[in-house]
Amino acid sequence: MTRHVVTVPAAALVAALLAACTPGAPDAASPAASSADASTPAGTATDPEDTGTAGAALAGEPEAFASDLEAPWSLVFRDGVPLVSERDSARILELADDGTAREVGVVAGVTPTGEAGLLGLAVDDDGRLYVSSTAAEGNRVQRYDVTGEPGALALGDPVTLLDGLPAAANHDGGRLAVGPDGMLYVTLGDAGNPADAQDPEVLAGKILRLTLDGEVPDDNPFPGSPVYSLGHRNPQGIAWADDGTMFATEFGQNTWDELNVIEAGANYGWPEVEGAAGRDGFTDPVQQWAPSEASPSGMAQAGGTLFVANLRGEVLRTVPVADPSTSQEHWAGEHGRLRDAVVGPDGRLWVLTNETDGRGSPAPGDDHALVVDLTTP
Template sequence: MTRRTRRVEGTEIVQRRAVTAVLAAAALLLTAGCSSDDAGASPEGSATPSRTTAQSPGSGRTAEETPPAKGSVKVLRTVTEGLDSPWGLAALPVGDLLVSSRDEGTITRVDTETGRKTELGEVPGVSPAGEGGLLGLALSPDYASDHMIYAYYTSASDNRIVRMLYDERKPTGEQLGAPDTVFRGIPKGFIHNGGRIAFGPDGMLYAGTGESGEEGLSQDKESLGGKILRMTPEGEPAPGNPFPDSTVYSYGHRNVQGLAWDAKQRLFAAEFGQDTWDELNAIEPGGNYGWPEVEGRSDDSRYVNPAAQWSTDEASPSGIAYAEGSVWMAGLRGERLWRIPLNGTEASADPQPFLEGDHGRLRTVLAAGGDKLWLVTSETDGRGSPGDGDDRILELEVS
């Protein structure tokens, strides 16, 4: 399916959230004393830098077998449509999907065979505004026995992580138990709230956070903003973390919204840049990824260079997934799915774009097993141009 021609910037969009987001962003920029095209204070995916191409750093550091330089993507089907500001995605053991609505604060179950949607309930305490709201979802490592859903959301005072019992025996709309706060105190802002959470192969909970528009937080190891956090399922600093009694796992990030592990259990993260470079990073415990001192690659040995980087108009990356030897990265402003073939912790070839402009803004991608991916569009987030049926979950076949 080919998406209709995109509307040019400045055309009126009849969408309540779009108007609200633009007005709020303008107010924020005026308050900060920035020009209207200053990407340093603008919402995700709204920077307007000069167009450049995606880059990889050359040869890998290991002699591992690498996937072919060129791959392919096939859209198998539309799983469901009519979603409102979808953001987080989690796969249930039976194969169905859970999807969060950023602006509505609800979690919906999607039957992947029929596309039928069933609302589990609304998460209390969610305070949506700008890029904040109900964001990432993850299932407990012990979901088979405890039926716990973890969620990252923006409250009136902070960003936090909660867990809720999912009781399928209760009526539709009332199946979520009261939220138990696992972790709180992550800085919130109109922009840069991070929000992706995932349990790693080690059973620990990882969270990507943003610096909430305050750049200095990223280099402050005492702050939770602009970090990747690693904690136990109960929210305590995980054993083996690089800094004593701290959940901080890596720092110097601007806004992390993608987390995924490769076949050798190495962590990768996608990060929004400002004016010049978006990044895919291989995460090292205790690593400093440079923001705001550097953006993209540098010659400064204090900072870890990205595995790959893109101009911000080609990517604005949110979710990532690993499949078939590559990281797959969803682009918001870029409106495309990027394939980054890996050799160890570096890209083994130039990143390859797919689906450019076909389905609009792309928010979340999740491995579905083997060569399959789930892909979530993001046209109803207030910055897109929603068409009939938006937003959707698509099933892809990749290689």
């Protein structure tokens, strides 16, 4: 079964965009002050305890649970079993209790190039696996039944929910997550064409919201369209607070990387603005960082704290949900580039390293799945 959802009803989306960008119109539920100075960060690193917003925290130092992984990109849990995607090999692995990795399957048709390849994973309540990958025809989202028992898991036949999506050697987005509303969220980068992020007829530079069968939900902000938010350059991580607030991380270009609160129908400005600009019609980030210090990728939430994995910055950032304009840095340079962060069913934080940068350096096989205990207030 193949479902193609690659066009947007332009009339509805254009009308909404024009209304949002009309001078004097209110911003689309911007959580950041519209007067923010774009020359300074929207938030600075402070101690969350100083502001009374302490949440879950790291307890101790991380340990390597699994090693010798090859450019791992996403980690999810299915019935307590950690599953990992490898971008360049197109393999999906299951990790045993002793940290050994076993191949569950190879996703057919993946064409890894640069930062593209086998990317995000998500699991629904029925144990079905959702996979984002780059193929010759473009980016796509597929669903698999998973068969067998732990130690002998296998992939069934794929059901394609989306295909023919914009793709490039970089800026592919690729993060998947099943939200607290039971819907499938998909991040898509601008695929190297910045103007597409503002184009209502192109799905690049958007966050999409779909049913688990790939249909467009009736309550999406733009009738008949899978688009949930737009104006994104390369959103790489999504997570929800306990109250349902949705957050997303985003790679900037040369000025600011971003942490955004995602609202239905909101426009986050790329390429018209990068970082906090205070312009009508565009939603400012709640926090921003210089790209050399960040490249925020996968993100998890636990106990009122966001845990953000950073690639170029080689740090794990903790952000209190109650004050997302602040953050703290951990592990600076100790474990290299960090690709994904996930809270496991065991209550520990799991973090994937990703030393292979998409340009062939260093050699594959240098990456790990790290685990660290968390404390909660």
